[in-house]
Amino acid sequence: MMGLRTLKPSDGFSDLAPGLELMPLAADRMDRRSVSSDVLASSAHGNAVANTKIVYANSDSDGSIYYDIHIFYYVWYGNPRVDGKYVHWDHVLVPHWDPKIAASYPKGRHIPPEDIGSSFYPELGPYSSRDPAVLESHMEQLRAAAAGVLVLSWYPPGVADDNGEPTEDLVPAILDSANRRNIKSMVRLSPENKGERRTLQDRDPSRYGKHGAFYRYKSSTGKNLPLFYIYDSYLTPPESWANLLSSSGSHSIRNTPYDGVFIALIVEEKHKHDILSGGFDGMYTYFASNGFSFGSSHQNWKAIKTFCDVNNLMFIPSVGPGYIDTSIRPWNNHNTRNRVNGKYYETSLQAALMVRPEIVTITSFNEWHEGTQIEKALPKKTQTRMYLDYLPHKPELYLELTRKWAEQFNKEKEQWLIPHLEPVPVIQYIRHNGPLDIKSESDMAMQYVTKRMEKVDVHCLIDNRLEDLVCNLDVCDRILADLKKLASIFQAFNDLLGIAISSVSVCGECVDLSDSSYEVSRWTVRARRLMKLLERSV
Incomplete structure (x- = not known):
């Protein structure tokens, strides 16, 4: 979720993306981890190898899914029927860091099921992420959206976000459910703020690597490496990252069992240099609010992509259907981005495709607090709340738009290769x-x-x-x-x-x-x- 205390919105951006240049870009370079561009079948050991440049589709009865569409997925929700209490749906109203401003806004927390920490209301109601029926529904929706890789917000055993409960034990069930639909799964790591530093071995999620749904990216050297998105990577000095991620680092994990493709979060412009010096393999933008940060501003993506090309890094833009987090941050309405019946989403997707990335990330499948979900939502009105919805369209509007643009993305990528x-x-x-x-x-x-x-x-x-x-x-x-x-x-x-x-x-x-x-x-x-x-x- 947004680090709103340290970041400020950029000026001069509308709710829709700025004008997009239509000039063709220079030839794409391979990333400095020499990640190749073919798609391979699963290995003899069942490890999923799903790369993203030439062929992305895995056909099933409902059409194709695309392994170059990665979508952020959250499993932190709970309800009394399954978990004995509501988790995350009863989110606290986060106070503004300035006490004078905070005094002008309500305090407390939400009281589900009528009042939840979201401006939209899920079709499944305030569900539990541990409910097998919910998990099955989510996988069906992901397949309908043609999103081939879900990016799980992952914490080690016993660790959770500030408003949730540990969920690491859910990973096997998620992998199993994804695997039944040929969907791959990977993780997004977050720096720990719990004081104690765990060793890489303690928090290594690649122990799931033998599972058929575990996503791996194949390098041109023949290595099938897990790919990790690192959230809030800028909170750790680049020198510390370089110790781990550069081949000459004092504690380098390169060419060890813990090696991988590591993608850092770019928020401010200076972060691109820190990401390069830190030994990362690429950068992503995460935030769905165009103009909120340098990295999330569509107009900056061409420059970021050029920087990445020159330095053999991957650039993975993140797009979302909109943004509204005033249900949990009531003072943050200036960062709201209205959905405009899907136009904001399509404009964001077009902006991403214009820079010719290898992969596009979607924020998000179900981050309901920040209103970035593409999961099905229903109209809902209670005595105290009037929720937003997708009307006049159907609950599956954003699933359908995701599939439409995933297919367009892959058609265009074949053409991008032609001049090169x-x-x-x-x-x-x-x-x-x-x-x-x-x-x-x-x-x-x-x-x-x-x-x-x-x-x-x-x-x-x-x-x-x-x-x-x-x-x-x-x-x-x-x-x-x-x-x-x-x-x-x-x-x-x-x-x-x-x-x-x-x-x-x-x-x-x-x-x-x-x-x-x-x-x-x-x-x-x-x-x-x-x-x-x-x-x-x-």
């Missing part, structure tokens, strides 16, 4: 009886083309032993059919990408493509020439 692909000097056809695979001197092109062709079923291996292919008309016919299929694929890639495929190596025979378009008829000629080559080799 290097020429492909050689492609080799190398896969036996299954999906087509390629090798190329260009890693980025190889990843893109491989993923685009992964569903193309090519039945025969052309670089097999020649004697296995000769005098087998069936095989020759299939070679010809496959070459025709490849021709149409290469033609499509040439039209779409403008990449130069100069040659294809088949059975050791390099087929020169530099002097022709990729027409099926020309491939037919080459296929026949290949067959003659096979015959002569006997």
